[in-house]
Amino acid sequence: MGMTLVEAIIARHAGRTVAAGEFVEVPVDFVLANDITAPLAIRAFRELGVERVFDPERVALVPDHFTPNKDVRSAEQCRVTREFAREQGIHYFEVGHGGIEHVLLPERGLVLPGEIVVGGDSHTCTYGALGAFATGMGSTDVGYSMATGKTWVRVPKTIRVELRGLLSRWVMGKDVVLHLIEKVGTSGANWCAFEFGGEIGSLPLDDRFTVANMAVEAGATAGLFPPDEEVLAYLEDRAARPFTPLYPDPDASYAEVIEVDLGNLRPLVARPHSPANVVPVDELDEVPIDQVVIGSCTNGRWRDLLMAAEVLRGRRVHPEVRCVVIPGTQGLHLRAVREGLAEVFLTAGAVLSPPTCGPCLGGHMGVLAAGESCVSTTNRNFRGRMGHPESKVYLANPAVAAASAVLGRIASPEELFGEGRG
Amino acid sequence: MTYEGRTLVVGDDVDTDAIIPAQYLVTTDPTELGRHCLQGLDPALPGKIQTGAILVAGRNFGCGSSREHAVLALKGAGIRCVVARSFARIFFRNAINLGFPVIECPGLEGIEEGHLVSVDLGAGVIRDISTQREYRMARLPHFILEILTAGGLVPWAKEKEARWR
Numbered sequence: 322m323g324m325t326l327v328e329a330i331i332a333r334h335a336g337r338t339v340a341a342g343e344f345v346e347v348p349v350d351f352v353l354a355n356d357i358t359a360p361l362a363i364r365a366f367r368e369l370g371v372e373r374v375f376d377p378e379r380v381a382l383v384p385d386h387f388t389p390n391k392d393v394r395s396a397e398q399c400r401v402t403r404e405f406a407r408e409q410g411i412h413y414f415e416v417g418h419g420g421i422e423h424v425l426l427p428e429r430g431l432v433l434p435g436e437i438v439v440g441g442d443s444h445t446c447t448y449g450a451l452g453a454f455a456t457g458m459g460s461t462d463v464g465y466s467m468a469t470g471k472t473w474v475r476v477p478k479t480i481r482v483e484l485r486g487l488l489s490r491w492v493m494g495k496d497v498v499l500h501l502i503e504k505v506g507t508s509g510a511n512w513c514a515f516e517f518g519g520e521i522g523s524l525p526l527d528d529r530f531t532v533a534n535m536a537v538e539a540g541a542t543a544g545l546f547p548p549d550e551e552v553l554a555y556l557e558d559r560a561a562r563p564f565t566p567l568y569p570d571p572d573a574s575y576a577e578v579i580e581v582d583l584g585n586l587r588p589l590v591a592r593p594h595s596p597a598n599v600v601p602v603d604e605l606d607e608v609p610i611d612q613v614v615i616g617s618c619t620n621g622r623w624r625d626l627l628m629a630a631e632v633l634r635g636r637r638v639h640p641e642v643r644c645v646v647i648p649g650t651q652g653l654h655l656r657a658v659r660e661g662l663a664e665v666f667l668t669a670g671a672v673l674s675p676p677t678c679g680p681c682l683g684g685h686m687g688v689l690a691a692g693e694s695c696v697s698t699t700n701r702n703f704r705g706r707m708g709h710p711e712s713k714v715y716l717a718n719p720a721v722a723a724a725s726a727v728l729g730r731i732a733s734p735e736e737l738f739g740e741g742r743g
Numbered sequence: 744m745t746y747e748g749r750t751l752v753v754g755d756d757v758d759t760d761a762i763i764p765a766q767y768l769v770t771t772d773p774t775e776l777g778r779h780c781l782q783g784l785d786p787a788l789p790g791k792i793q794t795g796a797i798l799v800a801g802r803n804f805g806c807g808s809s810r811e812h813a814v815l816a817l818k819g820a821g822i823r824c825v826v827a828r829s830f831a832r833i834f835f836r837n838a839i840n841l842g843f844p845v846i847e848c849p850g851l852e853g854i855e856e857g858h859l860v861s862v863d864l865g866a867g868v869i870r871d872i873s874t875q876r877e878y879r880m881a882r883l884p885h886f887i888l889e890i891l892t893a894g895g896l897v898p899w900a901k902e903k904e905a906r907w908r
């Protein structure tokens with residue numbers, strides 16, 4: 322019987338056929354951690370009594386959560402991380418040269434199709450957009466993989482998601498994945514991988530990153546897209562190593578098949594305090610807001626910034642709203658300056674932050690007070706995620722977030738552009 | 744391995760931000776993390792946790808971020824093990840890797856706060872001593888039990904290496 326994409330990748334690494342549910346040991350192609358998870362991973366690495374990482378070219382530590390350092394203690398965590406990176410000669414992306422790990426590593430061509438990537442961060446699954454089996458793990462796992470170049474996995478069951486049709490103007494990858502999470506629930510894909518198929522070309526690559534990124538919000542181990550021409554073209558000048566793209570067999574067997582008609586999707590919002598608490602924007606009662614955040618590893622890429630800028634161009638952020646725009650990497654920040662997006666944001670009355678996770682996890686650069694509400698393009702709206710336990714986070718795509726910033730309440734861009742649905 | 748203790752009961756979808764809010768991720772010290780254990784769920788909870796308690800949870804315990812700090816916080820607060828209807832994958836891995844017992848029991852029901860409970864990993868049984876009810880747990884694969892018995896992934900790997908030599 323044929324294999325699904327994730328089975329094909331694991332089988333190639335294990336050197337034998339595998340079946341869903343099996344536990345197997347596999348070599349890993351790339352290992353990463355951030356300023357929060359690296360210190361513990363380094364501790365586990367040291368406890369193993371190993372001197373050197375398995376391959377310095379295949380390990381990256383990315384300071385992004387509390388950077389530029391928000392306080393002394395976060396500075397200490399970055400120092401530990403930086404010193405280890407220097408000692409081992411592994412990739413380290415200093416403030417001013419980096420960005421948010423899951424936006425940065427694909428940009429640098431360090432995570433590739435057909436590979437197994439393990440990361441000390443739950444959104445490591447983002448790289449599934451490139452056709453990698455990439456999954457989040459804890460620090461001890463990461464320390465073990467840095468030392469041995471291996472990990473153990475339980476071969477996930479595969480849920481196939483068939484995409485059909487074309488997205489409407491203000492609908493983005495965010496709406497596709499929110500729709501999917503609503504459908505399966507926050508634990509519906511636990512120990513499973515999503516495999517996207519059908520008309521995946523309807524989703525620009527930036528949107529696929531958004532979709533794969535939030536697979537974990539349905540509990541999934543990973544979310545994978547077969548790498549098409551757009552992916553191969555994207556990697557042509559940036560791939561750090563040779564790679565072998567893999568694809569699912571036509572006769573692969575799936576635990577479940579879900580169909581998503583992209584043309585029927587409308588801009589969606591996930592209400593507090595669950596990413597599965599989804600409703601179309603235009604069915605929401607009036608929700609006044611205090612803050613808007615546009616950025617993160619979910620929606621801090623070029624198309625995200627472009628869509629937000631399209632809405633904000635020539636408009637003003639509502640006087641009672643604080644709008645924080647965070648390009649995902651230094652490169653994207655520079656591009657936003659060069660191509661005039663920075664001016665659009667600043668003229669509109671938004672602040673433009675250096676790349677950081679910042680407010681996404683209630684770190685800095687936009688933490689919420691008690692009773693405040695925020696529309697955010699991030700991936701989690703758990704209670705207290707962005708600050709006070711009595712604050713509220715609504716998840717939406719960048720166009721909806723920008724329109725909400727202008728109107729001071731959660732709103733669809735259709736309201737500003739005077740279009741009906743369609 | 745058998746664990747016995749009084750229960751502390753929480754609901755479904757307790758995420759890692761609830762177990763240990765991000766503001767405390769500036770340390771990796773279990774004792775300090777333990778002082779804020781479950782604070783995101785209810786600010787009064789950390790003060791209520793008794794050393795040796797058995798945490799009883801609903802579905803999808805530990806969903807959300809991959810922070811191992813969540814396991815450290817539970818350990819640091821003196822919680823002996825977590826019994827839940829189901830666990831989120833990364834949390835489950837982290838707990839095993841740190842030698843912290845996590846017991847999945849889909850049929851868990853009716854265990855109330857403060858009940859005396861025993862968890863027998865070998866027999867695969869959870870016993871509510873207060874009500875005399877018994878529950879079957881999902882059995883862990885052999886090598887996971889091996890990691891757990893060794894005290895976590897690091898000691899397990901070192902043992903394995905010692906055996907190879």
Ligand code: SF4
Pocket residue numbers: 385386421422423442444617618619677678681682699700
């Ligand atoms: S942007 Fe948010 S979700 Fe993404 S890695 Fe940073 S903290 Fe995690």
